[in-house]
Amino acid sequence: MEYMTLKEASRIWKISPRMINYYCSAGRIPGAEKMGTVWLIPKNATKPLDGRRKSAGQSGGEHHD
Template sequence: MDYISAKEVAVKWAITRRRVQVLCEEGRIQGAFKVSDVWVIPKDAEKPADKRKIKKYANE
């Protein structure tokens, strides 16, 4: 299996490297693991769904 870095995943998914690291820390990226201080992620890993909630305003 091929692995890529958090930086490469960030570019691929159009998100920040820090966000990728947080997703790894939360266990939301299947197969990701840490080697020393570097997260390695399977090349074919899928981007997890965004769990943030959309705010609804009273004016809408």
């Protein structure tokens, strides 16, 4: 299997290496492996959804009568 580094994934997914490190630590990137102090991410991995944001289909708490 081919792997990419946090920096490579950051450039491809357009998010910070710190956020990718968080996703790896939380187990949100399947197949990511830690070798010493470096995370290796499968090249075919997809960017995890940002759980901090609600999708368009979820109610924002507004109530309409």
